[in-house]
Amino acid sequence: MPIERFEKVFIWISLLLLEVFFVAVLVVAFFGGIQLPEPGGLVDPQQLENTPPFDTPGVRQVGDREYEVAMIAQTWQFVPNEVRVPAGSTVTFYITSRDVIHGFMIPRTNANVMVIPGQVAKVTVQFDEPGEYSLICHEYCGIGHQGMFARIFVEPAEQAQAQGGEE
Numbered sequence: 132m133p134i135e136r137f138e139k140v141f142i143w144i145s146l147l148l149l150e151v152f153f154v155a156v157l158v159v160a161f162f163g164g165i166q167l168p169e170p171g172g173l174v175d176p177q178q179l180e181n182t183p184p185f186d187t188p189g190v191r192q193v194g195d196r197e198y199e200v201a202m203i204a205q206t207w208q209f210v211p212n213e214v215r216v217p218a219g220s221t222v223t224f225y226i227t228s229r230d231v232i233h234g235f236m237i238p239r240t241n242a243n244v245m246v247i248p249g250q251v252a253k254v255t256v257q258f259d260e261p262g263e264y265s266l267i268c269h270e271y272c273g274i275g276h277q278g279m280f281a282r283i284f285v286e287p288a289e290q291a292q293a294q295g296g297e298e
């Protein structure tokens with residue numbers, strides 16, 4: 132069956148586009164650090180006070196330049212609402228919700244997950260650039276949603292050292 136010349140051209144263009152998209156997916160997956168959030172476990176949202184690590188929300192140093200943050204999202208705040216780490220840190224967030232579905236997004240990083248009651252979301256972020264990062268709820272969660280945010284301070288390594296935080 133003969134194929135019209137223009138039709139042939141468009142078939143090739145469509146195939147080429149598919150290739151481009153496929154390569155783009157591979158590039159972000161392997162070189163861009165973009166990945167699906169990992170399920171970090173299940174919890175009882177009513178029992179967060181008695182469930183480690185959410186009984187003591189906050190930052191914990193687990194290695195050289197490695198930190199873990201246990202964080203609770205609730206109407207309408209993040210606990211803790213301030214995180215400080217030195218530049219060059221790898222920070223793994225364990226986030227869960229006490230009440231309704233919230234969002235967890237740190238613009239300029241790869242962190243972007245839903246926070247679902249009963250589920251723990253686990254996200255690892257590499258903070259190389261010192262500065263102040265916002266952590267925002269990007270899942271409408273009620274009347275106070277627009278004010279629901281936290282701050283992450285990535286301090287220059289020398290400053291953190293001066294405070295005795297880092298070797």
Ligand SMILES: [Cu+2]
Pocket residue numbers: 233234268269270271272273276277279
């Ligand atoms: Cu919200």
